[in-house]
Amino acid sequence: MAPPALQAQPPGGSQLRFLLFLLLLLLLLSWPSQGDALTMPEQRRSRPESQLNADELRGRFQDLLSRLHANQSREDSNSEPSPDPAVRILNPEVRLGSHGQLLLRVNRASLTQGLPEAYRVHRALLLLTPTTRPWDITRPLKRAISLRGPRAPALRLRLTPPPDLAMLPSGGAQLELHLRMAAGRGRRSTHAHPRDSCPLGPGRCCHLETVQTTLEDLGWSDWVLSPRQLQLSMCVGECPHLYRSANTHAQIKARLHGLQPDRVPAPCCVPSSYTPVVLLHRTDSGVSLQTYDDLVARGCHCA
Numbered sequence: 001m002a003p004p005a006l007q008a009q010p011p012g013g014s015q016l017r018f019l020l021f022l023l024l025l026l027l028l029l030s031w032p033s034q035g036d037a038l039t040m041p042e043q044r045r046s047r048p049e050s051q052l053n054a055d056e057l058r059g060r061f062q063d064l065l066s067r068l069h070a071n072q073s074r075e076d077s078n079s080e081p082s083p084d085p086a087v088r089i090l091n092p093e094v095r096l097g098s099h100g101q102l103l104l105r106v107n108r109a110s111l112t113q114g115l116p117e118a119y120r121v122h123r124a125l126l127l128l129t130p131t132t133r134p135w136d137i138t139r140p141l142k143r144a145i146s147l148r149g150p151r152a153p154a155l156r157l158r159l160t161p162p163p164d165l166a167m168l169p170s171g172g173a174q175l176e177l178h179l180r181m182a183a184g185r186g187r188r189s190t191h192a193h194p195r196d197s198c199p200l201g202p203g204r205c206c207h208l209e210t211v212q213t214t215l216e217d218l219g220w221s222d223w224v225l226s227p228r229q230l231q232l233s234m235c236v237g238e239c240p241h242l243y244r245s246a247n248t249h250a251q252i253k254a255r256l257h258g259l260q261p262d263r264v265p266a267p268c269c270v271p272s273s274y275t276p277v278v279l280l281h282r283t284d285s286g287v288s289l290q291t292y293d294d295l296v297a298r299g300c301h302c303a
Helices: 014-030 041-046 048-076 138-146 248-259
Strands: 086-090 093-096 102-107 119-127 154-159 174-181 207-214 224-226 229-236 269-283 286-302
Touching (some): 138 229, 207 286
Antiparallel strands (some): 093 102, 207 229, 269 286
16 A cells, blocks of 8 residues: 655754664664565565564664654754753553553652742653663653643553553553753743633634544554554634634634625634654665654644
């Protein structure tokens, strides 16, 4: 199955380009020779060591991908790094759930206990055992922290580990938190919208919603190697009058919809920005690294 025809551009920044170069060099050095290439099903069945190479390559890809995301986060921020970062080591409760998932429970107050209120989680690394490589869980942890509604004393995360970390921890799991002082100045976040309290009720107006899906769900399992699971953020909800209007055209459209609803449709909730996603996928000649800039929504507005 050929990959979808999506327009892709590599993420900017000299550090990102350098890491991409290193990853491509790694692919050239680590991937089997042409005679051993994973291009035909019968070749994969008869050469199990090639599959091991693919699993090892996928693990290295996940590690480099975490570094790419960290660099992207630094480039997206126009504020200076905090002069007083903090590192905290916690011992969360980790147990095995259904379908190979890991259930992580951590006390909310312990994240920033003893630190000024302005400190926020910048990066979170989970070590299942002292000998395994760190697993970057920054995104799911930040998402759990930012969820609206009653604030439970404990955060509960349902995580799907990479293939080389799919194991039940022996009880010595550690959560390494890197915290920084929240920026007081700088560019307004693309998620911040003044006076955007939904007039229809909580959760009904245009907003971001994250759906966890697998390559099998998307029909991509036959050509994408990594990541095997995706957190897809998409824009959902209604657009009441002048709510998060993208531009003047959207404001006029909303007003005309109120006057002539049969002729002018209401504005729709659509992405206002995107987060780049890097996919490692098979090609006729081996493997390829591609960045999709319009796959995962980062912010929403009505247009």
